[in-house]
Amino acid sequence: MTRIYNFAPGPAALPQEVLTQAAAEMLDWHGSGLSVMEMSHRGREFMSILETAQRDLRELLAVPGDYRILFMQGGAIAQNAIVPMNLVGRKPQPATVDFINTGQWSIKSIAEARKYATVNVAASSEASKFSSIPPRETWRLTPDAAYVHVCTNETIGGVEYHFVPDVGDVPLVADMSSHILSRVIDVSKYDVIYGGAQKNIGPAGLTMVIVREDLLGHALSICPSAFDWKVVAENESMYNTPPTYSIYIAGLVFQWLKRQGGVAAIEQRNIAKASLLYDYLDSTDFYGNPVAKDCRSRMNVPFSLHDASLNDTFLAGAKEHGLLQLKGHKSVGGMRASIYNAMPIEGVRALVDYLKEFEKQNG
Numbered sequence: 039m040t041r042i043y044n045f046a047p048g049p050a051a052l053p054q055e056v057l058t059q060a061a062a063e064m065l066d067w068h069g070s071g072l073s074v075m076e077m078s079h080r081g082r083e084f085m086s087i088l089e090t091a092q093r094d095l096r097e098l099l100a101v102p103g104d105y106r107i108l109f110m111q112g113g114a115i116a117q118n119a120i121v122p123m124n125l126v127g128r129k130p131q132p133a134t135v136d137f138i139n140t141g142q143w144s145i146k147s148i149a150e151a152r153k154y155a156t157v158n159v160a161a162s163s164e165a166s167k168f169s170s171i172p173p174r175e176t177w178r179l180t181p182d183a184a185y186v187h188v189c190t191n192e193t194i195g196g197v198e199y200h201f202v203p204d205v206g207d208v209p210l211v212a213d214m215s216s217h218i219l220s221r222v223i224d225v226s227k228y229d230v231i232y233g234g235a236q237k238n239i240g241p242a243g244l245t246m247v248i249v250r251e252d253l254l255g256h257a258l259s260i261c262p263s264a265f266d267w268k269v270v271a272e273n274e275s276m277y278n279t280p281p282t283y284s285i286y287i288a289g290l291v292f293q294w295l296k297r298q299g300g301v302a303a304i305e306q307r308n309i310a311k312a313s314l315l316y317d318y319l320d321s322t323d324f325y326g327n328p329v330a331k332d333c334r335s336r337m338n339v340p341f342s343l344h345d346a347s348l349n350d351t352f353l354a355g356a357k358e359h360g361l362l363q364l365k366g367h368k369s370v371g372g373m374r375a376s377i378y379n380a381m382p383i384e385g386v387r388a389l390v391d392y393l394k395e396f397e398k399q400n401g
């Protein structure tokens with residue numbers, strides 16, 4: 039069997055240990071004689087899988103007791119509608135919501151929120167082609183906004199917040215799809231955190247929402263019951279049949295993370311991995327990275343070849359070296375290496391070795 043290094047932005051690499059364990063448990067989970075996929079979601083076995091996953095996630099992120107962890111479906115893209123449907127009802131209609139526009143995922147969130155609220159783009163880095171985060175002092179926030187939305191890691195542009203914005207008493211909502219669990223965060227500084235699982239948590243199909251309890255119970259009447267956070271919370275994420283197998287794999291990833299030493303330990307490894315790659319890209323004019331140094335993502339590293347006509351040769355050679363999915367997003371072009379928690383440093387070393395070799399042959 040050959041496993042390649044998978045630099046895909048999502049669905050993304052999973053820890054090999056997790057896949058091995060899932061394979062071993064596939065036909066007979068813990069002597070039940072069943073695969074997790076075949077179990078009743080309300081049965082004792084699956085309930086224990088879900089509860090353990092939630093408990094481990096709470097422990098890993100040190101989620102305070104007054105926050106609920108919800109396992110939902112529809113991805114972060116569905117939350118773009120679910121967030122306003124659950125939060126704007128706390129204000130007289132039409133409510134205003136503030137957005138910070140830092141790239142393609144912010145743009146998607148903004149477009150969807152416009153269906154439910156008046157959107158104020160309080161700051162944008164569009165003029166710099168989304169290569170930075172607008173400094174907090176420049177944000178023009180609405181004093182009584184229903185919430186402020188940020189995308190704390192722009193997966194496509196490769197910009198990441200390395201600070202938590204202070205937005206006063208207005209709820210702060212963060213799309214953390216592509217860097218959740220990659221770094222220590224103070225959950226109490228946010229009011230809602232959400233993300234699709236397929237970058238840093240597990241397989242596609244599961245969406246994670248962490249919401250402070252007092253924000254529940256304000257959903258608009260048009261909000262589907264399955265997307266009303268309060269209904270989901272009251273039913274322990276079982277209002278409808280949850281994505282059971284995705285939850286099981288996410289649970290194995292949480293246990294793997296705990297064995298790695300938790301989020302603080304993986305953060306140190308992520309810093310080392312990102313530095314290795316950025317330091318090399320910065321050391322040569324053959325490659326370039328457009329992002330301002332103080333907001334470079336540790337998870338998604340876009341880079342370009344100085345001569346774009348070499349792109350296809352670069353990708354073909356990378357594939358021969360077992361380095362896959364390095365093609366950049368069509369809106370940015372060039373290359374992108376996504377180096378989530380499950381990417382070992384050996385994979386980043388192999389990539390840097392290949393970057394050097396390709397430069398030597400083509401520079």
Ligand SMILES: *Cc1c(COP(=O)(O)O)cnc(C)c1O
Binds near residue numbers: 048114193213234237
């Ligand atoms: C991948 C991604 C999304 C979209 O997630 P889906 O699960 O496809 O809905 C949204 N936001 C960010 C930051 C992402 O990286």
